[in-house]
Amino acid sequence: MYKVHCMNVIAKAGTDKLGDGYELTDKLEDADAVLVRSASMHELELPEGLMAIARAGAGVNNIPLEECAKKGIVVFNTPGANANGVKELVLAGMLLAARDISGGIQWVHENANDPEVAKKTEKKKKGFAGTEIGGKTLGVIGLGAIGVLVANAARNLGMKVLGYDPYISIEGAWNLDHHVRRVNDLDTLLEESDYITIHVPAMDSTKGMIDAAAIGKMKEGTVFLNFARDLLVDEEAMAAALESGKVRHYVSDFPNALSVKMKNAIVVPHLGASTEEAEENCAVMAAKEIRQYLEEGNISNSVNFPKIDLGPMKSESRLAIFHKNIPNMIGQISTTLSSIGVNIANMSDKSKGEFAYSLIDAESHIDQEVLDRLKAIEGVYRVRKIQ
Template identity: 60%
Template sequence: MYKYHCLNPISGVGLEEFTENYAPVSTPDTADAILVRSAAMHDMEFAPELKAVARAGAGVNNIPLEKCAEQGIVVFNTPGANANGVKELVIAGMLLASRDIIGGISWVQENEEDGNIAKDAEKAKKAFAGCELQGKKLGVIGLGAIGVLVANAADHLGMDVYGYDPYVSVDSAWRLSRNVHHATNVDELYEQCDYITVHVPALDSTKGMISRDAIGLMKKGVVVLNFARNVLVDEEAMVDALVSGHVKHYVTDFPTPEIAGVKGAIVIPHLGASTEESEDNCAKMAVKELMNYLENGNIKNSVNYPDCDMGLRGNNTRILLLHHNVPNMIGQFTKILARDNMNIADLTNKSKGKYAYTMIDVDSEVPEGVAEELRQVNNVLRVRVIS
């Protein structure tokens, strides 16, 4: 029986994916797996039994990834599960910035007691008219699950779409509309586009990428949208650009004291993935990732260990080794198994940065003594045996 603990409320639709071999526990102390959304985990102490953490969402800033990796805890996220919800809000953000819908609604509310409101509205509406999206240039920075959906949707709206992503995956490239222009550098987007939306993770290389210099390259009257991570934008530079009028609107899903209330800023209270459908999809994906790892040892969508898949275990015993990515680890593993007369039916090894994962199928039981020998190998972080 596997045990799981939810640090945040997790969609019941997702939790229903667990089979009868899984049971919830009230604390993480005895859990094999943790499901989390936004709860901060950096100060948590992890129990020896904890094998995996699944983030029901894409961002993992609330999880200590290296600390988990060093303890042999695999951290999963759910890329793409909430992509449609974010895409729809990005499109809504562009519409809010192009047509002064918010200003028009506010005018109606302010004049709700006006007996001639219909007639007066005809005079007032020109102040909120705005422009259409069709024919405008949109720059999409980052062509992952969300960026591709935004680019394709904008193309369907008749926008001239430019995409930039030096690390675009084969899967994303296949799903991207052929009408999207592939920019060779991000400056091309800054210089040419009327709307710019950013969809990249918060890494050391991307934090503050929408900088004062980047904004300086943009057209006067540009609209910038940020539904990815707050730290991607230099907010001081953005406030200055809004005040000067260089940036017409900054549409963001991240309220901060610096940006809230600034003229031209359209600030949304982090609603991007806050739809019932997104939460259901993220929970279902997270549960399936955990079950596949706990039962078969397969890793898919991990952020601290490499993806690795040997399919269903079948009748073999599966040995799973999480370790540092250093030379001669496989040689040491196979030497121990050979010394104990264990036949290897299948083996795979993958690495990701400092960490690696080895999966070995053997056609016999694994004595505890052998498992302990493997644990004692230098640079091994965790050994699991599934039979």
């Protein structure tokens, strides 16, 4: 019986997918796997028996990835599961920036008790007039699951769309509307777009990428939308651009001490993936990832270990071995197994950065001696017998 601990409220549609052989536990120390959304795990002491963490969402900055990797704890996320919810909010953000809808609604609330409100509306509405997004140019930085949906939707709304992503996947390229013009350098997108939206992960190479120099290349009066991570934008530079009018509006899904006080900023309380559908999709995907790994050792959508799939287990036993990505590890593993009479029926080894993962189907029973011998190999982090 596998035990799963939920660090946040996880949609029932997801926990129901765990099925027989699983039970939920309130105690982290008893957990074989963890389901988490936004709760921070950096300060926690991770139990020795923990094998997997699944983030019901895309970002994993709340999880200590390297520590988990060194303990052989697979960390999953759910890319694309909340993409439609984020896409729809990006479109809403563009419309809020194009027309002063929020200001108009606020005026109506403030004048709700005025018997002349209907008459005054006809005079006042000119103050909330805006522009249409049809015919304008949207620049999409990052053409992953969300970026592609945003680009395609904007095309359907009559916008011209530029896309920039030097690492676009084959799937992303196939799904992208053929009318979206892909550019090979970011400067072109910055210089030609009326609206710009960013959809890239927060990494050392992307943090602060929208800085004063990048903003300086934008059109006068550009609208910039950030529904990815606040760390991608140098918000002090953005505040200065809003003050000068270089940027007309900064639409952000990340309230913080600086963004909430910016002139002409439209700040949303982190609602990108806050839809019933997105929460259910993420929970279901996370539960399936956990089951696939715990029951078969196969890994998909991990952020600290490589993708690997040996299919359903058909041999006597299956071994999952986490180790450093260094020369001769496979040789040492296979030699160790051979020396104690274990024949390898099928094997796959993949690496991701400094970490690697071997999945081995053996034709004979695996006992504790085999596990101990493998664990004794220098550079092996963890050995798990699937069955």
